[in-house]
Amino acid sequence: MNELIENRLYTTTGDLTEMPFDILVNAANSSLLGGMGVDGAIHKAGGPQILAECRAIRKSKFPAGLPAGEAVETTAGSMPADYVIHTVGPVWNGGNEKEKAILYSAYMNSLLLGKNLGGKSIGFPSISTGAYGFPKKLAAETACRAIFDFITKHDSGNALMKIFLVFFHTKDEQIFQQVFTGMSMSDVSGLRVNSEFFRLESEFSD
């Protein structure tokens, strides 16, 4: 576990479904009926209750599917977490179809919902960077932007929510840390950024 911003933002590598957070974020697809990647892992680990709740959400609120960038919650079924937040990231299509704005919304709406649900810790997968093909550096930059905005504008009170970014591969965690390092000096003034990460920049220059 790497602490990037004191008490607020952490990265780690592993299986999100095995992490002890109050809230797990699912990189779902619009159908909410399960899929490959982290979506499949969450439904497998949480059992059929999550799918039943997703079906109910489809029926009552989103008959045409959950639009990309939005977020809804279910319980976590048989996993120890309190909730799963299902969000839909953009499919990467070259970058001219508002993919960045949609990815930002997926993070921001999940964070806002997580806070509303009273979560003290929330774990994210790297949304859209698997099957949906979003470039990893741009995804990291977009996730950072949403997280910085959330922390500074929407979660600066007493009941702070710790944000954990869970990568499946060490290399992906390193890409994120490199991007974070490049951004954070100017963007998170006032927050206690872990100085260790400023040293990483040169190690990953390519």
Ligand code: ADP
């Ligand atoms: P998307 O369709 O939004 O791209 P994917 O699930 O295909 O979603 O991939 C998103 C990211 O989640 C990828 O970086 C992938 O390596 C990672 N991933 C897949 N399974 C897990 C898991 N069990 N825990 C954490 N991350 C995972």
